[in-house]
Amino acid sequence: MxxxxxxxxxxxxxxxxxxxxxxxxxxxxxxxxxxxxxxxxxxxxxxxxxxxxxxxxxxxxxxxxxxxxxxxxxxxxxxxxxxxxxxxxxxxxxxxxxxxxxxxxxxxxxxxxxxxxxxxxxxxxxxxxxxxxxxxxxxxxxxxxxxxxxxxxxxxxxxxxxxxxxxxxxxxxxxxxxxxxxRCPVTRPHPVPESLDRAADRIRAADRPVIVAGGGVHTSRAWTELRTFAETAELPVAETLTSVGCIGDSPWALGVVGENGGRDYATDVVVEADLLLLAGTAVESVWTAKWSQPPDRATEIVHVDVAPESIGKNYETTVAVAGDLRVALDGLLDRIDGPVAAWDADDLRRRDEAWRTPYVERFDADDFPLRPERLVAGANEVLGPDAVLVSDPGTTCPYFASLYEFTEPGRHWLTPRAHGALGYAVPGVVGAHYARPDATVVGLTGDGSLGTCLGSLETLARLDVPVTVVVVNNDSFSWIEAGQRNFADFSFGVDFGSADYAAVAAELGLAGFRVDSAAGYEEALAEAVAYDGPALVDVPTMPLPAIDDVPVDWLEPGE
The missing domain is CATH 3.40.50.970 (Thiamin diphosphate (ThDP)-binding fold, Pyr/PP domains)
Structure with a gap:
């Protein structure tokens, strides 16, 4: 027995x-x-x-x-x-x-x-x-x-x-x-048809409806349905930090909204909306900028979520649609088979370009230690559309979420946003590799985060997994220090000693690449990604307090 x-x-x-x-x-x-x-x-x-x-x-x-x-x-x-x-x-x-x-x-x-x-x-x-x-x-x-x-x-x-x-x-x-x-989802609960009828009626009646897509898009695997519905109805789609990349490079994609990586113009569009279709997202503090957006609470809310208890929490809901997101979007598409809004895609593109311009101008900056914008631009240049990015919640999170170009709809972005635990990315690339072994898997971490999980580098070497870890090396908890500077122009308890993490990685059995100039970054990253085994790229990066134009809304301290 x-x-x-x-x-x-x-x-x-x-x-x-x-x-x-x-x-x-x-x-x-x-x-x-x-x-x-x-x-x-x-x-x-x-x-x-x-x-x-x-x-x-x-x-x-x-x-x-x-x-x-x-x-x-x-x-x-x-x-x-x-x-x-x-x-x-x-x-x-x-x-x-x-x-x-x-x-x-x-x-x-x-x-x-x-x-x-x-x-x-x-x-x-x-x-x-x-x-x-x-x-x-x-x-x-x-x-x-x-x-x-x-x-x-x-x-x-x-x-x-x-x-x-x-x-x-x-x-x-x-x-x-x-x-x-x-597998997940286990089942796909169908919304009550009347709720879809009401939701479609409210969307058609609105002048400027906007979709706010949350992590439920990934959970439901509703990428195709979201993109098809948005492009058919011609509705802008704002992403939360947990849904980044869900709609790919659709002309109706606004990018991230709210604090921590939000694009100003995306927030503007959400504020201008007279109806928000919340697709698989909680009404939480980050994308709403601590429930300050939209500001007047006059905006109608149509909320689609598989968990009925999530609907109506924090914001009054006009129409509740309880059910699987993929099923709900298909149902809405059946009821809305053409453009319904007054949004102009060309106008949205111009807003995007105006917002992006100051960042683009720094994509090829020769400053060293490296600027975060160059860090993202180099990754855009080197990595292909199959890449999976696993980010710790520090500097890499808002910059990559906001500026990296996710061209293919799907789940290509992982970050621990519920509790923001440091040390997620390095072990996370192991799970990511076993889940998607044919993808290029890249972990994005800071030296602060790496200090909490350094032993996991040995795991990468022992398993010989073909993954790359990029370390933002600035000798401090730089994101926290930037928040301190923004809060009251002080710095306390955030600095630690320097280390050559490429040498540490090599000692543990990885291929280690140490970047020593801005011009060498892309080459080092390309070599690391092409290496047939685990590799680490150590990138000395400008501490955020040394950058005059860090977006202030990315650094709002919690209340």
């Missing part, structure tokens, strides 16, 4: 899990034995991370790109606390991730055994669902529940605690999986 650990691995294989990202520990010996020695385990690639947070970020990036649940695991005690940040990010970013923690035996519960921790209480605030499998017969059913909850409705993170005696004891429970829980 199989033990609980074998039942766990069989359950993962039944859910078509191909990769598990994790870290070994005392409590996980039984799980690792099942992964190494069973037939089901042979179907799964275990990816050893250097800490549990890195494993969770790998699973998150894998899930975002593949449309399949990402799976991460770690041991008890500190392993559980380290897994927490990634599950919190995935849950609030609507990413289907299943977190597994082995833990101390049930029979020792409450006795103060080393690393004992109430994992269900710990993970309750940051997951959709979590449980403890206190008997081996419960393992298959709880695994099914973890995958169902992670992928159903509004996706998110789930967590399952697995005591050592549960994994060691025998079980005869049946192992099976629902095919629907192996």
């Amino acid at each position: 199989p033990d609980g650990a074998t039942q766990l691995v069989r359950s993962l294989a039944a859910h078509d899990v191909s990769h598990v990202f994790g870290v070994c520990g005392d409590t996980s010996v039984g799980l690792y034995h099942a992964l190494a020695e069973t037939d089901a385990g042979s179907e799964i690639t275990h990816v050893l991370a250097r800490d549990e947070r890195a494993a969770s970020f790998m699973a998150d990036a894998y899930a975002r790109l593949s449309g399949r649940p990402g799976v991460c695991e770690g041991p008890s005690g500190g392993g559980a606390t380290y897994l927490l940040p990634g599950l919190a990010e995935a849950n609030d970013s609507c990413v289907p991730v299943v977190g597994l923690n082995t833990t101390t035996p049930v029979r020792h519960r409450g006795r103060g055994v080393l690393t004992e921790l109430d994992q269900t209480a710990l993970f309750a605030p940051v997951t959709k669902w979590n449980a403890s499998a206190d008997h081996p017969d419960r393992v298959p059913g709880l695994v099914r529940e973890a995958f169902r909850r992670a992928t159903a409705g509004r996706p998110g993170a789930t967590h399952l605690a697995l005591p050592m005696d549960t994994l060691a004891d025998e079980s005869d429970s049946e192992v099976y999986a629902s095919d629907r829980a192996t």
Whole structure:
């Protein structure tokens, strides 16, 4: 009769899990034995991370790109606390991730055994669902529940605690999986037809309707439907930081709106709108500039979201359309089969060019350390349309989100926006590579972020994955310092020592490229991307406080 650990691995294989990202520990010996020695385990690639947070970020990036649940695991005690940040990010970013923690035996519960921790209480605030499998017969059913909850409705993170005696004891429970829980979205709920009728009527009645597209476009894989609807109805599309690139280079794409990478003219267009079609986005603080845009609350809102509880939160909604975004956009297209708005595409293009001009003038700047605009322009020059950019939330995030040219609709941009955790990009490129092995995968990080995950460079070398990491090296938490300067012209607690990260990378087994002039940047990046293995490009970059014209609205401090 199989033990609980074998039942766990069989359950993962039944859910078509191909990769598990994790870290070994005392409590996980039984799980690792099942992964190494069973037939089901042979179907799964275990990816050893250097800490549990890195494993969770790998699973998150894998899930975002593949449309399949990402799976991460770690041991008890500190392993559980380290897994927490990634599950919190995935849950609030609507990413289907299943977190597994082995833990101390049930029979020792409450006795103060080393690393004992109430994992269900710990993970309750940051997951959709979590449980403890206190008997081996419960393992298959709880695994099914973890995958169902992670992928159903509004996706998110789930967590399952697995005591050592549960994994060691025998079980005869049946192992099976629902095919629907192996991909996301599981189902595509259809909106009530009357809500689509009302939404179409309000859009047709408006003079200047605008679409605000959120991360739900990626979750629903509704890229084609969004672009077709926008270009048919001739509606401008503003993107949030989580939907960057969703509509590609459509003439109706406005780019990012709001704070942190927002384009001024895109915000102007949103303010001018008399109706906003919110497509898979929450009414959150960033794209609304802390709920200040649109300013007068007179703008009508048509809100489409798979989660009915998200509709009407913060802004009064004229028409609520609860359902899958792809289905809803197809339904609206059936009801609106031609242009409905007074927007002029040529006027929008002129606004875009006027906004872009001062940045374009710096695309070939010879300043060194490098200007951020040159950093983006060089990437535009070197990388192709298949590239996947995985960005930490510092300097690279707003500059690349706003200025990089995403030509093909789809998911080519990953960044942790729910909680802005540093250290996402380097482990994230691992998950991105396994999800999309034929793509060019580039991680964008700062030296501040890299300091939180330096050990993950060894992971890249050991796995020999063909990914590139670009390091913005300015010897400080530059983005935070720029915010301090904007807030009260001070600088405190943001500087650290210099390092040659190309040399560090080379010591750990990567190809390291150190940029020593503006003219050498593009060549170094091209060599790194062409290298058949992991590479790192160390780019000395101008600290943001040294730049006179950092867009102030990108640096607004939180309230």
